[in-house]
Amino acid sequence: MTNQETQFTNVSLSDGTVTNILVSGEAITYVGTDSKITAEVIDCTGLLALSGFVDLHTHLREPGFEQSETILTGSKAAAKGGFTCVHPMANTNPVADNSAVVEQVLALGEAAGYVQVQPIGAVTSNLEGKNLADLGKMNSSAAKVTVFSDDGKCVSDSLVMRRALEYVKAFGGVIAQHAQDPQLTVNAQMNESALSLKLGLTGWPAVAEEAIIARDVLLTEEVGSRLHVCHVSTKGSVDVIRWAKSRGINVTAEVTPHHLILTEDLVSEYNPVYKVNPPLRSNDDVKALREAVADGTIDIIATDHAPHTADSKDCEWGEAAFGMIGLETAAAIAKTTLIDTGLIGWEKFEELLSKNPAKISGLSGQGQKLVSGSVANIVFFDPRTSYTVDASTESKSSNNPYVGMKLSGTVVHTMFRGTLTVKNSMIQEIGTKND
Ligand SMILES: [Zn+2]
Numbered sequence: 001m002t003n004q005e006t007q008f009t010n011v012s013l014s015d016g017t018v019t020n021i022l023v024s025g026e027a028i029t030y031v032g033t034d035s036k037i038t039a040e041v042i043d044c045t046g047l048l049a050l051s052g053f054v055d056l057h058t059h060l061r062e063p064g065f066e067q068s069e070t071i072l073t074g075s076k077a078a079a080k081g082g083f084t085c086v087h088p089m090a091n092t093n094p095v096a097d098n099s100a101v102v103e104q105v106l107a108l109g110e111a112a113g114y115v116q117v118q119p120i121g122a123v124t125s126n127l128e129g130k131n132l133a134d135l136g137k138m139n140s141s142a143a144k145v146t147v148f149s150d151d152g153k154c155v156s157d158s159l160v161m162r163r164a165l166e167y168v169k170a171f172g173g174v175i176a177q178h179a180q181d182p183q184l185t186v187n188a189q190m191n192e193s194a195l196s197l198k199l200g201l202t203g204w205p206a207v208a209e210e211a212i213i214a215r216d217v218l219l220t221e222e223v224g225s226r227l228h229v230c231h232v233s234t235k236g237s238v239d240v241i242r243w244a245k246s247r248g249i250n251v252t253a254e255v256t257p258h259h260l261i262l263t264e265d266l267v268s269e270y271n272p273v274y275k276v277n278p279p280l281r282s283n284d285d286v287k288a289l290r291e292a293v294a295d296g297t298i299d300i301i302a303t304d305h306a307p308h309t310a311d312s313k314d315c316e317w318g319e320a321a322f323g324m325i326g327l328e329t330a331a332a333i334a335k336t337t338l339i340d341t342g343l344i345g346w347e348k349f350e351e352l353l354s355k356n357p358a359k360i361s362g363l364s365g366q367g368q369k370l371v372s373g374s375v376a377n378i379v380f381f382d383p384r385t386s387y388t389v390d391a392s393t394e395s396k397s398s399n400n401p402y403v404g405m406k407l408s409g410t411v412v413h414t415m416f417r418g419t420l421t422v423k424n425s426m427i428q429e430i431g432t433k434n435d
Contacts, residue, residue, distance in 0.1 A: 005029075006420070007036055008413075011044035011380065013370060014346040021049060023376040026418040030372055044380055047412055048346060051354040052084025052377030053331065054366050056147070056176070056254060057230055057302035059323070060086070060117070062108060063101070064093025069307040069396045071105065074327070075114035076394040077305070079421035081327040082379035082411040084115050085358070085366045086305075090122035091152040097122035097133035099141035106143040113430055114421045116377075118361060121145040123164045123175060127153050132164060139171050146362045149176035151230055152277075154212060156182050161216060165225035174252075174360060176228040177216055179237070180278065184208035189318060191264040191279045199267065201317065204279045206234040213237050217244035217251050228360055229253040231304050233278040235288035242297045252360050254302040255289050257326055257333035262286075262401060272313050272320030273401045276306070293352065294343040300357045303330045307397030324401045328393060328411075331381060333402075335409035339383070365417075380413040394427055 008021045022030035022038065030036065060074035071088070078086045088105060090096035096105060102119040109117020121138040125131045127150045138145040148168060155161045155177060164175050185208045190196050192203025213229055217240065220227040229241060232253050244251050258276060263283050266274040274280060292298040306323025313320050326333075334353060338344045344352075358367025365375040386408040391398060414422035419430055 004040065005036070005038040006040045006042065007038040008042050008044045008049065008380065009035070011047050011049040014048065014050055014350040021370060021378070023415065023418050026376055028370060028372055028374045028376050031370060042413070046382065046384060048381045048383055049370055050346070050350045050379050050381060051367055051370060052379050052414065052416065053082045053353040054085040054357040054363065055083050055303050055305070055327065056087050056300060056357040056360060057151070058086040058088050058305045058327065059091070059307065060088040061307060062092065063104065068309050071108040071117060072112040073394060073396040074305070074307070075109065075112040075117065076427050077325070077327040079114040079414050079416065080394045080411065080427055081329070082331050082381060082414050083327060084377035084379070084414065084416045085118055085363065086115055087118050087120050087147060087361060089120050089149060089151040091127060095122050095126050096120070097125050097127070099134065099137050099143070102138050102143035102145055103141055115416055116366065118363065119143050119145060120147045120149050120151070120176065123148045123150045123155050124160060129153060129155055129157055129160060132160070132167060135164070135167050135173065136171065139173060146173045147176050147228070147360070148173060149178065149230065151176065151178045154178050154180040154182060156212070158215060158219065162219050162223060165219055165223040165227065169223060169225040172362065174226040174228050176230050177212065178230050179209045179212035179216070181208040181212050184211070190267045191281050193264060193282065195264055195267065201267070206236050206281070209234055209278055210236040210240055213240045217241070217249050220251060221247070221249045225250070227251045231256050231259065231278055231302070232289065232298060233259045233281050233285065235285050238288050238292040238297055242292070245297065252299040253297065254300045255293060255298045256304045257301060257330045258324060258401065259289055260286065260337045261333050270317045272315065272317055273324065273399055275317060275320050275322055276324055277322035290337060290341070290343055293338060300360065301330060301334050301352045302357065303327050307395050308399050309397060313399045324399050325393065325395050325397055327395070329389060329402050329407065331411060332407040332409045335383065336407050340408060376415050376418040378415045379411060382410045382412050385410040
């Protein structure tokens with residue numbers, strides 16, 4: 001590790017303070033208006049410095065699906081998007097349902113070096129929904145897994161879900177549920193609505209999500225455990241979570257950038273780039289989700305970055321894979337939908353993308369206040385820019401639904417543990433940092 005010092009000058013913090021930030025080695029060593037003599041000075045006039053973003057829901061596809069993404073390419077996409085930590089989901093091949101696989105993912109993340117890769121473990125063995133995976137062993141492994149999810153599939157068996165909640169309670173873990181009643185969504189292709197009837201695509205009813213969330217918050221209350229709800233997509237889900245929180249149930253919830261900005265109308269083109277699980281919903285749902293972020297019912301924004309090869313997306317709607325990439329556009333979508341609309345301010349923005357997700361997974365060194373002594377995980381964000389999204393990406397996949405869309409806000413620099421992974425919006429080669 002180098003002992004190089006970098007000074008970021010004239011930068012705004014989320015509370016509006018304009019200041020200088022000095023980074024030495026891996027840590028922030030000074031925040032204040034004094035100027036220090038350092039090897040490198042980066043003028044950040046007009047930029048915001050925020051705690052590095054933390055994604056609680058990412059698909060990095062390795063091991064097993066390296067044709068779509070690798071831990072290295074996904075880490076670069078994450079850094080480009082301002083992230084300093086991502087939580088890859090367990091639906092790899094082999095499934096991350098044991099210590100060996102989560103430790104492999106952790107090691108590959110460390111080798112890549114662009115972000116902290118903090119694996120999520122499967123709830124059930126091979127994501128089959130039947131027998132609990134080795135949750136305790138994954139927690140006590142080198143990967144220190146605290147978040148467990150069968151994401152991609154729902155833990156639909158109530159008894160299995162109850163046992164999982166009981167099991168993680170012992171060590172303060174959390175179950176992150178992909179809420180989708182499998183019986184109500186057999187062959188489902190898009191939001192169930194007048195439009196799905198018109199298009200002749202099998203509908204995916206809102207209640208398939210809402211009924212699972214309602215059951216799970218009640219199980220969580222009964223067990224006295226912790227639940228996190230992945231990718232909330234409907235107004236009814238928001239109502240259930242709001243009720244659960246008012247009752248004191250220990251539940252947190254996430255929304256994806258795409259559910260904050262895209263609607264089911266896009267499906268009319270039958271372009272599979274808009275095919276996603278859960279599906280794009282109505283305008284009313286989008287409005288309810290944005291309001292739920294603003295009032296705290298939804299705690300975090302998580303990308304559900306889901307890379308797929310061209311082959312699995314450039315085909316008929318019914319054959320296409322579910323999912324879209326999203327690490328590089330997440331912050332701009334959050335800014336466009338929540339800041340530009342006046343729903344939230346920058347402190348809330350920082351909570352949604354950094355502090356709250358770090359808190360949910362119990363990370364140290366992420367989601368911290370930018371003060372002297374903190375690990376230097378920082379994103380420098382330009383709130384003044386607006387631009388049309390193009391197809392360029394660090395991801396290995398190109399299933400980007402935002403190409404051609406106008407967004408605002410740009411990640412300019414990302415610093416991970418004192419190393420600039422992105423500088424002037426360009427990914428840096430960091431393999432030579434020890435030279
Ligand atoms: Zn999911």
